[in-house]
Amino acid sequence: MNSTKTGSVVVIGGGISGMLSALDLANSGFYVYLVEKGPSIGGVMAQLDKTFPTNDCAM
Amino acid sequence: MPLKYVINPDVCLKLQKDKCGTCADVCPANAIDYTQTEETITLNAGSIVFSPGFKPFDPSRFDNYQYANYPNVVTSMEFERLLSASGPTHGHVMTMPKLPMKPKKKADKALAEKRKDPKKIAWFQCVGSRDMNKCDNAYCSSVCCMYAVKEAIIAKEHDPELEPYIFFMDMRTPGKEFEKYYQNAKEKHGINFVRARVHSVTEDRDTHDLNIRYADEMGQIVDDSFDMVVLSVGLEIPQETRDMAEKLGIDITDHGFCKTDSFEPVTSSRDGVYVSGVFNNPKDIPESVLDASAAASAAGDFLADVRGTMTKAEEKIEETNVIGDPPKIGVFVCDCGSNIAGVVDCPSLTEYAKELPYVEFATETLYACAQDTQDKMVETIKEKGLNRIVVAACTPKTHEPLFQESMVNAGLNKYLFEMTNIRNHNSWVHKNNPEIATEKAKDLVRMAVAKAALAQPLAEEKINVNDTVMVVGGGLAGLTAAKSLATQGYDTHIVEKKDVLGGEALKLYKTAQGEDVGEKMAALVADIEANEKITVHTNTTLEGVEGFVGNFKSKLVSGGNETELEHGVAVLATGAKCSEPTEYCFGDDDRIIKTLDLDKMLKEQDAKLDSVKTAVFIQCVGSREPNRPYCSRVCCTHSIDNAIELKKRNPETDVFILYRDIRTYGERELLYKEARELGVIFIRYEVDRKPEVKVEKDAVKITLIDHVLNQPVEIEADLLTLAAAIEPRKDERLANFFKVPLNDEGFFVEKHAKLGPAEFATDGVFVAGSGHYPKPVNEAATQGRAAASRALTLLAKKDSLFTSGTIATVDQEKCSQCGVCVSICPYNAPGFAADGRFAGTAEINPVLCKGCGLCVASCRSGALHLRGFDTNQIFSQIFALGEVV
CATH class of the missing domain: 3.30.70.20 (Alpha-Beta Plaits)
Structure with missing residues (x-):
């Protein structure tokens, strides 16, 4: 291993996109730091009532 | 998430004035810590995924809608909370929702008395989007049309007497299944759609009803009254995100969105920084999910040679053999704070549990899921020699894996566990009958204990994963997926039935951002062909597939020769094709062509283009029709792009675009704006009054009713371009090989419309490109990368993929x-x-x-x-x- 790169990734933003990006990275062999400025993750999607087309609860 | 309380330091009396402190006194878990302060942590990372999201547009500055002053003007985000069962009104839609539910101020109290269930609600579209007059957001926010339709339908489901009206400019429902949802909203749910930009809102001082004024399609001024107005606010990039982008050193557009290349759609201008979500152009949930996986793939490619160097291996704990031992059951009753204990008599339930057969130990916990409780559970299992565990708490859907992990940590097989839901199924639904709820909880625990006593340890079988990948389809999406998988070290085979790689993209002239598709595709194909990990099979068809995740065997046939390919996963990227128009005299005259024909002429700099004086484009040719009830998504942008190209070649050319709705979502809207500024004339037609085309010797004559003048207009064109629908390949054979479904139109059906857009419900099979739904270059590349990322998560589990025990x-x-x-x-x-x-x-x-x-x-x-x-x-x-x- 003569690379100077680090096998970890910082994901900035804990909305739906950031969370899933972090999960994919962690599950494919990288150490992930998920950084969110608010007190909880979930972002805007967690505030939605239901989502098209199945009317599944967004949570 | 998680559903936990936090202190707002700006208003906390303890933090501000060192008074109060009540929360620390009452918190039974001692979770309050006032001493926490901001600290700076330095992280070393190989790459960054920047996914900062957006802010809903703040409409306070629009004086014509009076959002800041009228209690019945709300934003769509506020309305979303009104509809939600966990919102301030518990899902009951009522007027004046911005007032406190139990107002204390006198003026608010008087207002609250006038609260009612709204019977007429208006949605105003494009608030803070497609607007250069009142704000500087020239782009389309992409999501508001669909969410307004959804909110209207749900509100109508709450109250069937409600009359919802949606005021819009263009209805933009270009996503998968969106158009059908819109048509159903009109036809089945009775949602009213009005094509108008509302001029102003005034309020009845007494009732606080809202009077709105707008010009209808005929130019007549209309006044109407509503109980509530919902402003469909757009998505905006806040200043703070722009500042951060500057700190990160990445380029952004005038509107604050990240600048990316259409072929590398999640890569920022700086090496090692990748972007996803709305910051990478306005988008909805499935596209944000695709971006997420695509960014993971891109960040992973960048760090391919250090993959797996920082991950930690889990410690394996020896499993205790309990076969033949008499059951020794431990019961953990959870209070869930006051969620359960507030209704159910948990102490008496715990005492009851102790008396049940085979129960060795029972205890009450404040939060069974808390980390300290988990640690104690492990200790207790070891100390008391328990061999079966029952947890009476919430839902196994969210919490079973957590408890099972603790069992594994204590050396027990995770299937010796039983969970019973005394919260959702009991305390929440019987909160007015605590005594009966306690009895029911006892029943539930007794049943769980009876089942747990018979539980046996179950084995999970290891799945061997062949780490070779097969990509079916050598178009842009397939190539992008293959490139990422190969970069991260997996042998990848591309199966393409044609003799060349590149697919339909080879027929395109330029992307919406102006990149030369031919050049970019040539570079991509060269990369693929030079990659040692990739084997390309052109002129090859797939004739059979056997096996399952990790262990597929595919039969490939090329020129009569049959070979077998063993692979662990498959990516289906078979694309879509352009349909043949059956109307507008297509085929009768060589001046009537399809969009891709015009692309070809532009690519070849065809001299015929120089003699074109009047060019006409007709949109939705074969799309949004009963036999193809979907929008082909790419045609509006494509035609506008080509119209601009014609105008730029010769500004004297008259260019007309005949359309039903212009659907230039996101920053594609800027192209629409540019086209209008260049003098391209847009004329809208109704589907029941389509343009008529007649071929004459000197010109192709097109007649239609102008939507502004309401008069017939006649255009004599020397070039008529039809935006023909994109249709799927409807490859039922391929679908059967992998047991994956096709929808009514023949597009592949993904695992989950929102959360699984690049994979199938069949394990180990992934989807990318227009075979899933028509998409432009950047979205096909995104989905290609996303499919690769999803496949990678499976391949990376090579040694730890197991079947379920409960089979x-x-x-x-x-x-x-x-x-x-x-x-x-x-x-x-x-x-x-x-x-x-x-x-x-x-x-x-x-x-x-x-x-x-x-x-x-x-x-x-x-x-x-x-x-x-x-x-x-x-x-x-x-x-x-x-x-x-």
Whole structure:
């Protein structure tokens, strides 16, 4: 291993996109730091009532 | 998420004035810590995924809508909370929602008395989007049309008497299944759609009803009254994100969105920084999910040679053998704070549990899921020698894996666990009857204990994963997926039926951002061909597939030669094609062409273009029609792009675009704006009054009713371009090979419309490109990368992929070989044993079995059993329910 790169990734933003990006990275062999400025993750999607087309609860 | 409280330091009396402190006094878990302060942490990372999201547009500055002053003007985000069962009104839509639910101020109290259930609600579209007058957001926010339709439908479901009106400019529903949802909203749900930009809102001072004024399609001024107005606010990039982008050193557009290349759609201008979500252009949930996986793939490619260097291996704990030991059950009753204990008498439930058969130990916990409780659970299991665990708490859907992990940490097989839901099924629904709820909780615990006593340790079988990948389809999406998978070290085979790689993209001239598609594709194909990890099979068709996740065997046929490819995963990227128009005299005259023909002329700098004086484009040719009830998504942008190209070649050319709705979502809207500024004329037509085309010697004559003048207009064109629909390949054979579904139109159906857009419900099979739904270059590349990322997560688990323990098994001595289980299983898990003592009887493939129990119920010989839910366990639960204690 003569690379100077680090096998970890910082994901900035804990909305739906950031969370899933972090999960994919962690599950494919990288150490992930998920950084969110608010007190909880979930972002805007967690505030939605239901989502098209199945009317599944967004949570 | 998680559903936990936090202190807002700006208003906390303790933090601000060192007064109060009540929360620390009352918190039973001692979770309050006032001493926490901001600290700076330095992280070393190989790459960054920047996914900062957006801010809903703040409409306070629009004086014509009076959002800041009228109590009945709300934003769509506020309305979303009104509809939500967890919102301030518990899902009850009422007027003046911005007032406190129990107002204290006198003026608010007087207002609150006028609260009512709204009977007429108006949605105003494009608030803070497509607007250069009142704000600087020239782009389309992409999501508001769909969410307004959704909110209107749900509001109408709450109150069937409600009259919802949606005021819009263009209805933009270009996503998968969106157009049908819009048409259903009109036809089945009775939502009213009005094409108008509302001029102003005034308020009735007494009732606080809202009067709105707008010009209808005929230019007539209309006044109407509503109980409530919902402003469909756009998505905006806040200043703070722009500042951060500057700190990160990445380029952004004038509107604050990240600048990316269409072929590398999640890569920022700086090496090692990748972007996803709305910051990478306005988008909805499925596209944000695709971006997420695509960014993971791109960040992973960048760090391919250090993959796996920082991950930690889990410590393996030896499993205790409990077979033959008498059950020693531990019961953990959770208070869930006051969620359960506020209704159910948890202490008496715990005492009751102690008296049940085989129960060795029972305890009450404040939060069974808390980390300290988990640690204690592990300790207790070891100390008391417990071999079965029952948790009476919330739902196993969210919490079972957590408790099972603790069991594994204590050396117990995770299937020796039983959970019963005394919250959702009990304390929440019976909160007015605490005594009965306590009795019910006892019943539930007694049943769970009865089942747990019969629980057996179950084995999970290891799935061997062949780490070769097969990509079907050598178009942009397939190539992008293959490139990423190969970069991260996996042998990848591309199967392409044509003799060249590149697919439909080879027919395109330029992307919406102006990149030369031919050049970019040539570079991509060269990369693919130079990659040692990639094997390209051109002129090759797929003639059969056997096996399952990790272990597929595909039959490839090329020029009569048959080869077998063994692979662990498959990416289906078979694309779509342009349909042949059946109207507008297509085929009668060579001046009437399809969009891709015009691309070809532009690519070749065809001299015929120089003589074009009047060019006309007709949109939605074959799309949004009864036999193709979907929007082809790419045509509006494509035609506008080509119209601009014609105008730029020769500004004297008259260019007309005849359309139904212009759907230039996101920053594509800027192209629409540019086209209008260049003098391209847009004329809208209704689907029941389509343009008429007549071929004459000197010109192609097009007649239609102008939507502004309401008069027929005649255009004599020397070039008519038809935006022909994109249609799927409807490859039922391929779908059958991998047991993946096609929708009514023939597009592949993904695992989940929102959260699984690049994979199939069939494990190990992924989807990318226009075979899923028509998409432009950047979105095809995104989905290609996303499919690669999803496949990578599976390939990376090579040594730790197991089947579930709770699957069906066959008692082969009892099997009568009737075959009902084989025919009834939706997952093809049962088959007939080929050889051995029980040849001809049923056997279950543990990899394919999802544990649904359908075969078990269908077996008349009683030969099938569902492990973990065996007949004796279910009966013991039922008998336990009947026991009167």
